[in-house]
Amino acid sequence: MPVEKLSEDIYLIDTLALGFREFMASYLVMGGEKNALIDLGYASSFPVLVESLGEIGLKPDDVDYLIITHLHLDHSGAASLYVKSSENSVVYCHPKAVRHLVNPSRLIESAGEVYGEYVKLFGDVGPVPREKIIEAEDGGRIRLGDLTLRVIYAPGHAPHQIVVYVEEAEALITGDAVSVQQPSSPFKIPATPPPSYNHQEAIETLRKLSRLRPRSILRPHFGEVRDTGNFFEDEVKVLETWRRIVGEAMMSERDHEETVRKAINNYVEAMKIDLSRSPLLTPLVLRISFQGMKKYLEEHQG
Ligand SMILES: [Zn+2]
Numbered sequence: 001m002p003v004e005k006l007s008e009d010i011y012l013i014d015t016l017a018l019g020f021r022e023f024m025a026s027y028l029v030m031g032g033e034k035n036a037l038i039d040l041g042y043a044s045s046f047p048v049l050v051e052s053l054g055e056i057g058l059k060p061d062d063v064d065y066l067i068i069t070h071l072h073l074d075h076s077g078a079a080s081l082y083v084k085s086s087e088n089s090v091v092y093c094h095p096k097a098v099r100h101l102v103n104p105s106r107l108i109e110s111a112g113e114v115y116g117e118y119v120k121l122f123g124d125v126g127p128v129p130r131e132k133i134i135e136a137e138d139g140g141r142i143r144l145g146d147l148t149l150r151v152i153y154a155p156g157h158a159p160h161q162i163v164v165y166v167e168e169a170e171a172l173i174t175g176d177a178v179s180v181q182q183p184s185s186p187f188k189i190p191a192t193p194p195p196s197y198n199h200q201e202a203i204e205t206l207r208k209l210s211r212l213r214p215r216s217i218l219r220p221h222f223g224e225v226r227d228t229g230n231f232f233e234d235e236v237k238v239l240e241t242w243r244r245i246v247g248e249a250m251m252s253e254r255d256h257e258e259t260v261r262k263a264i265n266n267y268v269e270a271m272k273i274d275l276s277r278s279p280l281l282t283p284l285v286l287r288i289s290f291q292g293m294k295k296y297l298e299e300h301q302g
Helices: 043-056 079-084 095-102 105-122 199-210 231-252 256-270 282-299
Strands: 003-005 010-014 025-030 035-038 065-067 090-093 133-135 141-143 148-153 162-166 171-173 216-219 223-225
Touching: 003 043, 010 043, 025 043, 025 216, 043 079, 043 105, 065 079, 065 148, 090 095, 095 133, 105 282, 199 231, 199 282, 231 256, 231 282, 256 282
Parallel strands: 035 065, 065 090, 090 133, 171 216
Antiparallel strands: 003 010, 010 025, 025 035, 141 148, 148 162, 162 171, 216 223
């Protein structure tokens, strides 16, 4: 199973989302007394998650905290299955996420609107009992023994997003506050999906996170960044470039399909992306990010 030990107490688990490598990572932090998993993957990846924990020597019950950075089903989808297979584990999430975990019908509907028939591949998403959920506070700490996790609110990609800072390790687990970039490809793809991407908040979140000066950045999509020097500046550039290009395409084209194509082509050109060397999912991710950015721009004109 695809487990990578990043340090003495932090592991990356590739959940093999929808059968793809390097698309969705879950991070395991072992603090000596307590353990936490940050992001769980799709419901359909749950067996991979359990097997991977087994490889590290853990049962589902050995993970005390299941921290969900935000509701999107690649991050939260497995929560219900996980809680069913573990007496001990509790879920941590943003207060705005709680009711959608307890009753996921709106969440499933919203994923259906964005992903259409692909949603079938995400697996069965069930409810998480309310008594298994703890609301995360901004700046709140979760003590694991030798390690401490600090939860930080990180709106933008979604209003219900949190990130997790492992204080002693100076490692930041970012959720989707940062772009998508697979280790096998140098190209950064913006993560600005509907229904609630907010550009201004996303930029503010990046600036806030850059002030932490993390030594290590751990991204769900995907993997660790150790050379963190210009990381956040680059991320701001990705979002600002994308915003400008989507805005320009919306001004110059009338037809929806033409507008999408123009925006994607112009982004690929501006960032010098070689599509033949980038992951298969790149055009799909850009298409979804287009919808989110377009919606934001339409709702925030002038
Ligand atoms: Zn997301």
